[in-house]
Amino acid sequence: MTNYIGQSTRSKEGPRHVTGRGNFTDDITLPGMLQAVILRSPHAHARIASVDTRPALELPGVVTVLTPSDITSMTHPFKPGRYAAGLRRPIPEYATAVDKARYMGEPVAAVAARDRGTAEDALELISVEYESLSPVVETADAMRSNAPLLFEELESNVAWKGQLTYGDINGAFKAADRVVREKLKMHRYSSTPLEPFACIASFDAASRKLTVWVNAQVPEVIYDALREALDLEDIRIIIPDIGGGFGQKIHLIRKYVVITSLLAIRSGRPVKWIEDRSEHMMAAGHSCAQEFEVEAAVKKDGTVLGLRFKEIDDVGGSVSTLTIHFTNKLNNLVNTYKVKNVSLEGCSVVTNKCPVIPNRGIGKPGMCFIWERIMDRIAEELALSPIAVRSINLVQAGEMPYTTPNGNIYDSGDYPALLSKALEKIGYDQLREEQRREREKGRLLGVAVVIGVEPGGRNAARDMAIFPEMKEGPGAGGVNGAMIKLEKNGTVALFLGSPNCGQAHETTTTQVAAEVLGVPPDKISVSTPFDSDLAPWGVAAANSGNNFHLYDIGAVHGAATKLRGRILALAGHLLDANPAELKIADGAIQLPGSPMKKITLAELGKIVYTNQALIPKGFEAGLQETLYYTFPHAEPYLVPGPDRRVRAQFTFSAAAHAAVVEVDRETGKVHVLRYLIVGDNGTIIHPDVVDGQIYGSAAHGISIALGEGFIYNSDGQLLTLTLTDYGKSSTLETPRIEIEHCPSPSPFTTLGQKAAGEGAAIPSPAAIASAVEDALKPFGVRVRDLPLSPERVWSLIQESEIQNPKSKIV
Numbered sequence: 001m002t003n004y005i006g007q008s009t010r011s012k013e014g015p016r017h018v019t020g021r022g023n024f025t026d027d028i029t030l031p032g033m034l035q036a037v038i039l040r041s042p043h044a045h046a047r048i049a050s051v052d053t054r055p056a057l058e059l060p061g062v063v064t065v066l067t068p069s070d071i072t073s074m075t076h077p078f079k080p081g082r083y084a085a086g087l088r089r090p091i092p093e094y095a096t097a098v099d100k101a102r103y104m105g106e107p108v109a110a111v112a113a114r115d116r117g118t119a120e121d122a123l124e125l126i127s128v129e130y131e132s133l134s135p136v137v138e139t140a141d142a143m144r145s146n147a148p149l150l151f152e153e154l155e156s157n158v159a160w161k162g163q164l165t166y167g168d169i170n171g172a173f174k175a176a177d178r179v180v181r182e183k184l185k186m187h188r189y190s191s192t193p194l195e196p197f198a199c200i201a202s203f204d205a206a207s208r209k210l211t212v213w214v215n216a217q218v219p220e221v222i223y224d225a226l227r228e229a230l231d232l233e234d235i236r237i238i239i240p241d242i243g244g245g246f247g248q249k250i251h252l253i254r255k256y257v258v259i260t261s262l263l264a265i266r267s268g269r270p271v272k273w274i275e276d277r278s279e280h281m282m283a284a285g286h287s288c289a290q291e292f293e294v295e296a297a298v299k300k301d302g303t304v305l306g307l308r309f310k311e312i313d314d315v316g317g318s319v320s321t322l323t324i325h326f327t328n329k330l331n332n333l334v335n336t337y338k339v340k341n342v343s344l345e346g347c348s349v350v351t352n353k354c355p356v357i358p359n360r361g362i363g364k365p366g367m368c369f370i371w372e373r374i375m376d377r378i379a380e381e382l383a384l385s386p387i388a389v390r391s392i393n394l395v396q397a398g399e400m401p402y403t404t405p406n407g408n409i410y411d412s413g414d415y416p417a418l419l420s421k422a423l424e425k426i427g428y429d430q431l432r433e434e435q436r437r438e439r440e441k442g443r444l445l446g447v448a449v450v451i452g453v454e455p456g457g458r459n460a461a462r463d464m465a466i467f468p469e470m471k472e473g474p475g476a477g478g479v480n481g482a483m484i485k486l487e488k489n490g491t492v493a494l495f496l497g498s499p500n501c502g503q504a505h506e507t508t509t510t511q512v513a514a515e516v517l518g519v520p521p522d523k524i525s526v527s528t529p530f531d532s533d534l535a536p537w538g539v540a541a542a543n544s545g546n547n548f549h550l551y552d553i554g555a556v557h558g559a560a561t562k563l564r565g566r567i568l569a570l571a572g573h574l575l576d577a578n579p580a581e582l583k584i585a586d587g588a589i590q591l592p593g594s595p596m597k598k599i600t601l602a603e604l605g606k607i608v609y610t611n612q613a614l615i616p617k618g619f620e621a622g623l624q625e626t627l628y629y630t631f632p633h634a635e636p637y638l639v640p641g642p643d644r645r646v647r648a649q650f651t652f653s654a655a656a657h658a659a660v661v662e663v664d665r666e667t668g669k670v671h672v673l674r675y676l677i678v679g680d681n682g683t684i685i686h687p688d689v690v691d692g693q694i695y696g697s698a699a700h701g702i703s704i705a706l707g708e709g710f711i712y713n714s715d716g717q718l719l720t721l722t723l724t725d726y727g728k729s730s731t732l733e734t735p736r737i738e739i740e741h742c743p744s745p746s747p748f749t750t751l752g753q754k755a756a757g758e759g760a761a762i763p764s765p766a767a768i769a770s771a772v773e774d775a776l777k778p779f780g781v782r783v784r785d786l787p788l789s790p791e792r793v794w795s796l797i798q799e800s801e802i803q804n805p806k807s808k809i810v
Contacts, residue, residue, distance in 0.1 A: 051126065286357070288363070339405070
């Protein structure tokens, strides 16, 4: 029997994409379809006094226009989601600005016309009278008692505060030999997917059925938004090929689906809306800017007894994702370390900037940044090696499965081995010697090794740890399905419960089904696109949260196993053989040692769909199976109790990252000379796919650390509206990523597989920060915030030389 797991089989999606046969939302054309564009606020903070659309409606080719008053009269506000459960008062949030605009680019009105050019001309004819209000752009300004308020109902721009404590944090600090303190910052950035938001809506007034085609990552978010806002029950969501998601296409995209749907309902015609790049940069969502005050209670040998930190999150001009970056800290709260006492305190501050959304890692890069920066600071203050400090605190392989103080259960891993292999492969000792020699010549070389966990398989009940009083619970665990069918001709059709954003889901799920059924992958087809009327989807049907490896793979394996059982049962009847003794290989079922007792899957398919006489009594005709997967090892801590302990996610990959950098003293430019990742993703289904995820997430994390990001002026105007201004690293600026695998299969998952989608984006910002600080050690520079753009690094050097003239090197 051929083994397909662990092989780099031929891509199922690749051929259609490289030959231009991908089918994206903008490729779809419907009869009579209109084109939509959106009028956005040019102000960061302004009251909307009036909107006059009459001249726009009089323009030939314009079919309909939406205004804030239409939105409030035709729709209901979105329900507060899990991330807004901590609001002191409910804040109605609609698809557009209603009373006032709270960030530059917030939707105010929309036009549908026969063509996009006419729609854009019509926007120029819409007259909006704004009453300009003072913007608050920085959290320090927003938190002042006399600051202008974004939401008057809250009586403050601090929209939420909360705290969680695990273990005896006070006892840990009393027992400490030293308390190490640091202040850290991470900035706003985006994953900038190649394809911005896109949506088509078509409404059948007779049946009151709404169909939308949208490049969304999570169908449930779109389904719930349309149902809540439009009071519709018959909703069909089709998700074609997607040009990248990374969290960008989860939350704010729902606003635009509602707007497009309203235009379709009002016009009686299908409507398409395609976002442009500048719109995406200003209003599609940013990662959260975060500030941390960190304290670690440590012993003289570097052992960390406890960690506490205060976090301020700049959540922008919306309350819908208030706590998303804070709650995700629970996923990797202690990173790879066996620290028993942790306290976290957070507050979410609204500002006149773009709302925050999930972004590759969603808060977890910040948590890793806290740990890895404080580990370096502990080493510095105690005059210890940063490797030694990490090593003494690592969870050991013999302690797996390991329960963290907040309730996560690390399923498997050998963190010391990851660290050791990274040191060996990067040549750590030799690099330190080279660094010493080169510093004497004036070169600024830096070396760093950091480590981090990558959680996977989201638990929907996680946020109840922070909001136990949540009135409408988000559910618990996760559910997603797969359907598989043996066709009449002996081929296999597979139907997935989740959309695909380019991570080769069709390829890897085909491998799993092929392994179970003994059918070559090229005999298995995967149905695309995602269609909510047909797909076996559940709450975990999400191209996010590192869910795929757990829920989708589990569902496919389970459904294929059920189908295998029925295939063998029917074949056993037809061959007069014990089904348990039959084998499936190369598209046929055979009794080993009996060449005559053999039947092909094509023959079996023909019988089961056409010949009732040969089907045994009580055997259901057809060979099609559906399975909805739930994680069988979700207890304990599936739902948080009074102690607030919860399994935030269910599997835990890990990786050690080693970075070697050189800093140009004259310009501040950081050159990444080497970047190595030694990772544990459990059983690897398709090596090239996993490596691709690691390459992409590492490239993103390195680019975040070295300069990409959003910049606002004091008026709340976004200055980085293009990819050039934003500073995304090019291919030439991205270092070669070296990858070594050191897998520890999970004892809890179907095949031992663990997550791979977010991993390298989590430790890489910390790795670059640590390496740059090491390079600048002769100047006494401490790296406390990102990004490390050339201007920022140059300034750090200059500031250090002014403060410490003796720190200058040759």
